[in-house]
Amino acid sequence: MKIIKYIAIVLLLSSAMTSCLEETPYGTYSNKTFYKTEADAESALMYAYVPLNYIEYCGRFLFYLGDVPTNQYKSYGKADESPLFQWDVQPTSDEVLYFFKTAYIGLARANSVVDNVEKMTDISESARNRILGEAHFLRAFNHFMLVINFGSVPIRSHTVESVSDSYADFAPISEVWSFIISELETAIDLLPVQKRQGRADKVAAQALMSRVYLYLASSKASGAPGYEWVSDAEKMYENAASYADAVLNGQSTYMLDPDLGNIYDVEHQADGTEHIFITSMNREASGMEGTYSQLPQLFCIQTSDYVYISKSLKPTPGGEVMKVLNDPTTYQVMRVDNEFRDTYEEDDLRKQLMVTVIYNSEGQEIARYDPSNLTSSDNLVNKFFYPFCRKYTDPYSNSNRTSANVYLIRMGEVALNYAEAAGPTEEGYKWVNEVRKRAGLQELPKGLGVEEFREAVIQERIKELAFEGHGLYDLRRLKRVDEEHITNKNFQPKYAYFYPAPQRESDLNPQQ
Numbered sequence: 001m002k003i004i005k006y007i008a009i010v011l012l013l014s015s016a017m018t019s020c021l022e023e024t025p026y027g028t029y030s031n032k033t034f035y036k037t038e039a040d041a042e043s044a045l046m047y048a049y050v051p052l053n054y055i056e057y058c059g060r061f062l063f064y065l066g067d068v069p070t071n072q073y074k075s076y077g078k079a080d081e082s083p084l085f086q087w088d089v090q091p092t093s094d095e096v097l098y099f100f101k102t103a104y105i106g107l108a109r110a111n112s113v114v115d116n117v118e119k120m121t122d123i124s125e126s127a128r129n130r131i132l133g134e135a136h137f138l139r140a141f142n143h144f145m146l147v148i149n150f151g152s153v154p155i156r157s158h159t160v161e162s163v164s165d166s167y168a169d170f171a172p173i174s175e176v177w178s179f180i181i182s183e184l185e186t187a188i189d190l191l192p193v194q195k196r197q198g199r200a201d202k203v204a205a206q207a208l209m210s211r212v213y214l215y216l217a218s219s220k221a222s223g224a225p226g227y228e229w230v231s232d233a234e235k236m237y238e239n240a241a242s243y244a245d246a247v248l249n250g251q252s253t254y255m256l257d258p259d260l261g262n263i264y265d266v267e268h269q270a271d272g273t274e275h276i277f278i279t280s281m282n283r284e285a286s287g288m289e290g291t292y293s294q295l296p297q298l299f300c301i302q303t304s305d306y307v308y309i310s311k312s313l314k315p316t317p318g319g320e321v322m323k324v325l326n327d328p329t330t331y332q333v334m335r336v337d338n339e340f341r342d343t344y345e346e347d348d349l350r351k352q353l354m355v356t357v358i359y360n361s362e363g364q365e366i367a368r369y370d371p372s373n374l375t376s377s378d379n380l381v382n383k384f385f386y387p388f389c390r391k392y393t394d395p396y397s398n399s400n401r402t403s404a405n406v407y408l409i410r411m412g413e414v415a416l417n418y419a420e421a422a423g424p425t426e427e428g429y430k431w432v433n434e435v436r437k438r439a440g441l442q443e444l445p446k447g448l449g450v451e452e453f454r455e456a457v458i459q460e461r462i463k464e465l466a467f468e469g470h471g472l473y474d475l476r477r478l479k480r481v482d483e484e485h486i487t488n489k490n491f492q493p494k495y496a497y498f499y500p501a502p503q504r505e506s507d508l509n510p511q512q
Helices: 002-021 038-053 061-066 094-117 125-150 173-190 202-222 233-249 295-299 349-353 371-375 411-422 426-438 450-464 471-477 503-508
Strands: 275-278 308-310 321-323 357-359 365-368 407-410
Touching (some): 038 094, 038 125, 061 094, 061 471, 094 125, 125 173, 202 233, 202 275, 202 407, 202 471, 407 411, 411 426, 426 450
Antiparallel strands (some): 275 407, 357 365
16 A cells, blocks of 8 residues: 555665664654553554544545445435545545555554564553454454455555565455454454443454354355355354354343434443444544544534434424534535435334424424425525434534544444344344334234345344445445445446455556
């Protein structure tokens, strides 16, 4: 990767100059001089987590690459923040380039931790295991993000020490997935169960492993391109169910939050039971976006004043209201397709996560969503032409700096991973019905066949995980990236199942 190559060049030039001048450098750090204490190792690990928050990665571009190309969003003929609204993606697209590059920045930092903490002597065994376990998890997570987006990619398992090291073959997809599984097995062995916002633990590794095996199983079963090599879909389903079961029944720290609203309450992110792995952006942080979040601004309609919504998912006349964020400036770029909202049952509480009414500070209704609002002469009403998503709100934001975070892994997903993998068993029914019950829905009918049941779970997953970065990847593994399932965009099949690797990376890497 180019950034890695630059780092390698700088290190080599620094070494050459030091040799020529015959001086001992003071006040500088390298991998050889930095890793001395447990605090050093902890600092390096935190540095490896940071790229997850970057807007070019999970902080924003995950939504562009993972959800925008699906029926969840629609352009409505407006100018688009991302050309992916119209399936306009090329090897030179910014979203492709920066997502790819940022994943490898994260990998370079995680590799540094693995390669150096293993050799440290001034560190307790428990700290060494935990830090290494988190680093192995990050290596798996970053490779997972790469393979589901790009397919064949270079595997990075060691620190780049020279310019020649920066060149690497694009490994077969099968090898990338094998590496991910191996890294997660190591992480599971090393990590304790320890919930901390922005950090991974044993449960996070088990949960990601369930997603990995479900992706492989369903890709093979559906005939998705690139997965012909998977030998036994049923074994993959069994593995997915086993790892999901370990999360659902093998610990007591995490559980399905019975209150749907709590999942998206900014004050419940750190101490709530639902979130297994979540980013750590904070409204009190300084610096650039990524230390803090601006996700509410992306989703909320754009007015000249504060936007108030019902605090409850079951709004009542005169009920309590809250601000989407404590700032009147929004961007209105993540525009929910009103027809996607219409696919939810009327009694489904998750339908209320797409806002159709806004209020003033006194709780009086001032506007109601309607597609025809697009042509209204009223400067407030004409912004409310789509039902906007309220999964990312922070009524206590520090002006435009919010603590709304990205839900990378949560219990609702794991429950549905288990149900889809296990099929119509007693436990399979139990977990999909737990998710439905929380949403205010009746249980699925008994007696469904395997395919009928899995299809019901998949439809549940679409509704449960909407706007959380899963949409396109689920369509890919189910071999549904086509005009039948993407109906509101100018669908282009060329990069349906794998985005192109960035042109700059191909140009710079002679082994590509």
